[in-house]
Amino acid sequence: MTLVLVGASGTPLGALPPVEVDLPWWPEVAEVVAAVRSRWGLDVQVLRLLSTDRPVPHGGHVTYLAQVFEPPGFTLAPADADLSPQPLRAPYANPGGPAASVAWAREALGRDDVTAVQQRTWNLSMIWRLDAAGAPVAWLKQVPPMFAHEPAVLALAGGFAPGLVPAVLAAAAPGRMLLAHVPGEDRHDAGEEFCAAVAEDFHPLQAHFAGRVDDLLAAGVPDRQSEADRFARVADPFLDTIDGLGELTDDLPRRLAALEECGLPATLVHGDLHPGNVRDDGDTRVIVDWGDSIVAHPGYDILRLAEGLPEPHGLLAAWAARWRAAVPGSDPERAVTLLRPVAELHAAVIYADFLDRIEPAERPYHAADVPARLSAAVTAAVRWQCD
Template structure:
């Protein structure tokens, strides 16, 4: 599997095909949804702003990285030059599940709206786009704002941010309309490379906030009590058909055991409330003095242990233990008499089932060419849940 992405793009201007560019390598990033280097190359080549609308096909690679990736891109102004000829094929064929930002008309509508609510001083710079959302940095006098397009299943973000209402912790919603949000800029860098001291501070800061927040009624309800019904639905559908006989049998036993697991979790005494849903270093930023949290597209009403466990998937084992300790100590202070350590342990299989359901929501709501981002994820999360049950200490 190649860790390098080789990209090509069919570029259009409205319904006019400008041509195709590539293949070319993007050493800056191998991630399929990191379209910034693709846009920069195409914009320099054509002399006009160009953004990626959607993924067309991938050959090779894996885990949403590497391989040969072909995109549909849109020139925001008519280019003065052409590219190599490209056949239209079904490029303009509509699809009912296509994201609004993945069409020329929908993208332009979003950009025009953003310009009407913010004094934009130049062309947008696309950071990323995929089936879950599209993110653009817009220049304004004295700095930048961000335009984010959100899928219907990620529409809770502005509600969550407004409920939190803390500009020192999250972006500020500057303007919103269905499917689009303009957000304030957060200074600093994403925390992918953060060391233990900063990671501990991030975990503690978010846990302290979550302990005070509760949850607005507008957020999706993904509390543990709903998991048995959601898991049963997964087993009856696409994910269940991907399991072998032994896995199916084990999944049935886990389904039967869920009420006992959930009862044990409730006995740990932690309150349900606003959950980020994808709390990991890449969704946090730091400028050296302030740590902030972003990307609340998966926000919901649920159990805080989901956020407590999420960093374990993204950090090295030696960094995970300090994160775990910070989360446990923060909740112990917030809720005297509670047992957050036990809650983390009991929630391990429930976390994987929660993500299995979430990934199935993605697959059910995105067009076929972009299913590659999440194909097989629900079944894999069920397998991880079964493994977690084997290694967990059962509730007493």
């Protein structure tokens, strides 16, 4: 990766020589910051992506814009980077943005012994870990306007199920929240047993809010109960290039009507419920990262949780049994089969929304996802046919 540096006032300074880091995921910048400090003795705050040599958000050569508050004591290479303002740029992607948010978090925490360590930055969030006496005490998260409802969702969910979600210590515009530290590890690649436990933890929350959708909407949670028009808009540019997509969209009215007949209610949907968004310390599980939360069909979450599992049948059967008990007369098994291609279409819409709301330099994070999810929708419709 290469860092183009700007000074405290945002003045361009030049570029550092390229350096390799091991972690290939572009939003994860903790290793980037550590590498720059180790190699050149500079403390930097990564602001945003400037360019990359590939269309997928991992690996390759990446150029970031970063801020320093003391000029380097050596000559930087000339840098040709577009630093012009962009109307869709997140506040934390501008010079001074991260520093202002870290200062807010320190004040909200009420401690002057806190060290802030940057972890992630991209068009969907900026995340810093706040340490004191060598241990994490809180996390600063800042999100763009499309995720501004996250603190309200955490408050609602935490009010019903304390401990299932991170505690919000403070929240303020623009998109800032200070979250209590959650011990444990994110459980990426966890197996079916762990996913089944998460699904069991999560069900009472969804059942609770199935009767309180108005509370969610009043808190600003996006309403995705009816997406047929959005599906058509996102699919339209790809109808000639993705075989079977036209047939799927033509059949959507029938499929959605059949899904409605299955009788499962709209409720709070996490939106990205995979094991990596669950922190586990061996005793408790805490579901994090609620920015994608919506009001929609509960099947979206169980399908996301089942992704990548070689044999998710037990997970899905237990989910269906819980919903049959909660909603007598419903047909959860048929619902989840009908929903499989719809869930892929929903994912394509979400990625298209991201692309509509981010600046051009950040588009490589998501551009390949829209056609990939549309193709996956066609595959799911063929594999999981439901008359």
